[in-house]
Amino acid sequence: MNMITNHLPTAELQALDAAHHMHPFTDANGLAAKGARVITRGKGVWLTDSEGNQIIDGMAGLWCVNVGYGRKSLAEVAARQMEELAYYNTFFQTTHVPAIALAAKIAELAPGDLNHVFFAGSGSEANDTNIRLVRRYWDIKGKPWRKTVIARWNGYHGSTMGGGSLGGMKPIHAHGGKIEGIEHIDQPYWWGEGGDMTEDEFGLARARQLEEKILQIGPDNVAAFIGEPVQGAGGVIIPPRTYWPEIQRICDEYGILLIADEVITGFGRTGNWFGSQTFGIRPHIMTIAKGLSSGYQPIGGSIVCDEVARTVAEGGEFFHGYTYSGHPVAAAVALENLRILQEEHIIEHVRDVAHPYLQERWSALADHPLVGEAKLVGLMGSIALTPNKATRAKFAGEQGTVGFRCRERCFANNLIMRHVGDRMIIAPPLVITPEEIDVLIARARTSLDECY
Numbered sequence: 297m298n299m300i301t302n303h304l305p306t307a308e309l310q311a312l313d314a315a316h317h318m319h320p321f322t323d324a325n326g327l328a329a330k331g332a333r334v335i336t337r338g339k340g341v342w343l344t345d346s347e348g349n350q351i352i353d354g355m356a357g358l359w360c361v362n363v364g365y366g367r368k369s370l371a372e373v374a375a376r377q378m379e380e381l382a383y384y385n386t387f388f389q390t391t392h393v394p395a396i397a398l399a400a401k402i403a404e405l406a407p408g409d410l411n412h413v414f415f416a417g418s419g420s421e422a423n424d425t426n427i428r429l430v431r432r433y434w435d436i437k438g439k440p441w442r443k444t445v446i447a448r449w450n451g452y453h454g455s456t457m458g459g460g461s462l463g464g465m466k467p468i469h470a471h472g473g474k475i476e477g478i479e480h481i482d483q484p485y486w487w488g489e490g491g492d493m494t495e496d497e498f499g500l501a502r503a504r505q506l507e508e509k510i511l512q513i514g515p516d517n518v519a520a521f522i523g524e525p526v527q528g529a530g531g532v533i534i535p536p537r538t539y540w541p542e543i544q545r546i547c548d549e550y551g552i553l554l555i556a557d558e559v560i561t562g563f564g565r566t567g568n569w570f571g572s573q574t575f576g577i578r579p580h581i582m583t584i585a586k587g588l589s590s591g592y593q594p595i596g597g598s599i600v601c602d603e604v605a606r607t608v609a610e611g612g613e614f615f616h617g618y619t620y621s622g623h624p625v626a627a628a629v630a631l632e633n634l635r636i637l638q639e640e641h642i643i644e645h646v647r648d649v650a651h652p653y654l655q656e657r658w659s660a661l662a663d664h665p666l667v668g669e670a671k672l673v674g675l676m677g678s679i680a681l682t683p684n685k686a687t688r689a690k691f692a693g694e695q696g697t698v699g700f701r702c703r704e705r706c707f708a709n710n711l712i713m714r715h716v717g718d719r720m721i722i723a724p725p726l727v728i729t730p731e732e733i734d735v736l737i738a739r740a741r742t743s744l745d746e747c748y
């Protein structure tokens with residue numbers, strides 16, 4: 297077989313890809329018929345494909361390339377660390393400097409007493425850790441019956457058995473089932489599900505479903521509640537401002553551990569280091585991944601508060617961990633990524649560029665005949681497509697068809713935007729400039745026009 301490099305013709309690469317590569321979350325038949333787009337390079341917010349097209353990445357890869365593509369210092373740190381110590385584990389009473397330094401840095405950045413980090417290789421793995429961690433916590437507290445974790449329908453927490461079960465996406469449950477002891481409540485999606493309620497009323501009503509669920513299960517059987525500060529993969533559902541304070545009140549009142557899944561919202565996405573700071577949440581545990589290394593290396597983890605970490609330590613050995621927990625190369629790269637975020641004031645940049653510059657241009661998309669709402673927090677936004685803004689109607693036929701068409705038009709216009717059903721979403725690299733925002737908005741508008 298020829299060497300497979302960027303220099304092969306696109307059609308040949310696509311044929312090999314379809315023949316041998318099983319893609320995540322992809323219809324393989326569609327891929328065989330059409331061929332995947334082959335991405336070859338990245339710089340800043342721009343991607344190049346095998347045909348030489350310049351694509352603006354409105355999704356930061358999968359919500360992860362926060363510092364933008366092509367950062368030399370991240371490559372240099374990785375190479376240096378590989379030469380010095382490519383791998384060692386953090387099991388059985390060994391450690392190494394990258395894991396120590398990264399854990400200490402995360403503890404410094406995280407709010408409150410979130411001072412301890414359990415590393416994983418991804419967000420899904422970290423959420424699996426969380427399930428075992430909260431159940432172990434209650435075991436040690438002498439309440440082994442506190443096992444149930446409450447999550448939300450249309451939330452996303454990964455696609456391992458644990459993460460996929462915490463998530464509230466029925467197609468994921470349908471492929472392989474769901475573990476026991478996970479319950480779901482409705483999401484705080486006011487535009488789509490709020491009916492006649494004001495946004496504030498709806499936020500309270502949806503949060504109070506948590507209290508109802510706790511009472512139904514019995515407060516003493518509930519281990520934890522998990523939620524994304526802003527649902528990402530569910531369609532960038534920005535909750536009403538009344539929602540999180542009420543969730544916090546309920547968790548406090550019933551003594552339930554609160555897990556904020558910050559895999560997307562962590563490391564600057566909402567204009568603060570963590571989404572919990574933007575929404576006033578005080579979690580016991582945060583799930584992190586993606587922006588922790590800006591996707592340059594696979595790494596995730598759970599940031600754990602003093603009380604939970606102390607209790608789990610009192611129980612002796614916690615029988616849990618991954619070969620790559622705290623992987624030295626991934627940890628060194630993540631540390632350098634945090635240095636870039638901090639020293640280049642990228643979180644301040646998110647605030648400056650998002651409000652009002654992107655906010656004004658994003659909101660203006662709501663003038664388009666297809667757009668019902670256009671919402672944004674920091675650098676994550678969504679628009680809802682509808683055939684009738686006044687009634688917020690859904691399109692006839694299969695849901696998501698118009699969203700898919702719109703996403704295809706964006707793709708053809710060299711803009712990566714994702715569709716979730718009939719919602720279109722963006723989460724560009726955090727380093728996007730006002731000029732690049734203009735390009736993104738212009739391409740989005742053209743694509744909407746072509747769908748109308």
Ligand code: PLP
Nearest residue numbers: 418419420452453454557559585
């Ligand atoms: N949690 C949230 C909120 C996510 O958005 C994701 C991925 O998109 C995950 C968990 C799973 O992370 P990973 O894909 O790294 O396993």
